[in-house]
Amino acid sequence: MTAERSSERKDDHVRLADAQQREAPRPNGWDDVTFVHHALAGVDADRVDLGVEVAGKRWALPFYVNAMTGGSASTGVINRDLAIAARETGVAIASGSLSIALDNPELLGTFRVIRDENPDGFVMANVGIERGPDDARRAVDALGADALQVHVNAVQETVMPEGSRSFSSWPASLEAIVAGVDVPVVVKEVGFGLSAATLTRLADMGVRYADVSGVGGTDFVRVENDRRAGRDYAYLAGWGQSAVECLLEAPLHAPTLFASGGVRTPLDVARGLALGARAVGASGSFLSVVIDGGAEALISRIREWSDHLAALHSLVGATTPEALRHTDLIVRGRAADFARARGVDLDSLARRAGGKDAR
Template sequence: MNRETDLRSRRKDDHVRHALDQDSIVTDSDFNHVHFVHQSIPSFNLDEVDLSTRIGPLKLTQPLYINAMTGGSEWTRTINGKLAEVAGATGIPMAVGSMHAALKHPELADSFTIVRNHNPNGLIFANVGADVSLEGAKRAIELIGADALQIHINAPQELIMPEGDRNFSTWRGNIKNIVQHVSIPVIVKEVGFGMSRETLQILKDIGVQHADVSGRGGTNFASIENARRENKDMDYLKNWGLSTAISLLEAESFVDDMSILASGGVKTPLDAMKCLALGAKAVGMSRTMLEQVEYHGIEAAIEYISQFHHQMRKISVMINARNIEEINRRSIVFSPEILSWQKQRSLHS
């Protein structure tokens, strides 16, 4: 392994290690400031609830997916294999982590292709950064036979990362070019800093039809990258970004034209249901899934997802909404902090 390959692999392992170390209980999640209105007399039975959904042409039997994390090192090859088995057994889509490692160093490719090998018929999302070339994006898709392509946008992470990128002016044109020239759905995603209305407008203007707002509240890359800095001197940015709940409010006027996906700090079936009520078509989880496979194992992770989905269906009954369309339109009540953001930003529900 040469020096650069080694650096990339070590960085990915660092990210996994730091992510697992981050406190899994966020006490002040913005999801706690979003409330459902309980309905006492449901009009249907639990077994009539249907939470199937779509991301463009892709049909999902459940509105959950394993979001982008790993690949690019020996350790994360093993993790990808486990996640792929869980995704295959539960029938939910899975995204791999950034594939730049494999594009630059073909000897690392099998840490991504293992996902297709372990889950030959599942929905798998490739993942690249916004600086990738069109040719690189196509190679990433081909390598794992991807059903969708995620393009991550992660400017704060790059800026806090000691060895991160400093050039962003090509991102917009590059994303536009990729969207125009690949034949599978392109999902532009954040990495835990959330998306504003302005960001979503740019994405819509350049032809992006699917966006994962991936907001603040879960895995925190400002803290992870700060921990990798020699002086740990950018800790003050640890609350940077928009929470997932706020991001979904910012996304409200786009839900008819784009599929809005939610991730970032989703820890319970209730959090996931709130994302759907705020307009999301599906909900992604990263760290929670990592914790499941690394600390509890494949069988436990499969059972976790099955229970998670079952409990979402139970909550559907409690709000008297039998499918995603009805949940999307379910009335919710906000705490003053969220209401204030909504007013100041002129976002109306």
């Protein structure tokens, strides 16, 4: 594919993803999780510390700007604004897939701007699982990245007009990447979820981090199907598991987990942390903010999320994100149905605080 055509595809992705974000709000998997309210459990807000450790470094916030875009002039502007917002707020950031720039080096600047504008921040590069270790190292070096996201997207490739259907080589390719780079690898779905079996397999491969990236946010079946002349894969919309479902069934020996997919509010972040995620990523919710108002609007939004998340910690009596894992949760709806079918004990989640109103 030519650089021009590849850039057009990246612009199509942003346009279609943004259009989904502007649709009427609809429930997603995060709505299946409710904190049990204990009226005397709160703590002073100034005791809350939102910092978490990831890959040997401390993140000031337990949420991050997840992979979005890059590869065209307009997406380069978006990446610049995302990077400025990350720099000013201290939030970690992941690039979109650098595969297009690895094939077309003249487009690398649309990604490199993430590091240029954010020289001291935590930056994750991103490549597809089919790429070899040489390409993975090139992507890391291009951004001076602290970690590498390797995205797995078989469902998207299936619907993508120019997508691949050759998936059997992916495990060996991933193992080669993990062995071939000097930074932590985060295996990331693109909105269809990572099952317990997949997380077990990743752990056996030596993968230390995984972003379950479940259904509920930008649906890449819809994005790619809208690019098809016949729009003939519409029936696959909604394929996969939500981040909530993935976190609920994650095995104890799973890699350290990140959660993303349909994260809309600080409450969704708190839900993900309470279900065991080390940090929670948002893409679509931040994309529309940047498109409408640039870096300054996203800076304001991230600071708002930080303030609200600290307030939620205070409300439920958790002084750290780790402490949220000891709060009482009720799981209902589709997530509860999924969990019961998969043998997950939901009753224990509702009694994690040991019956105490104050902790």
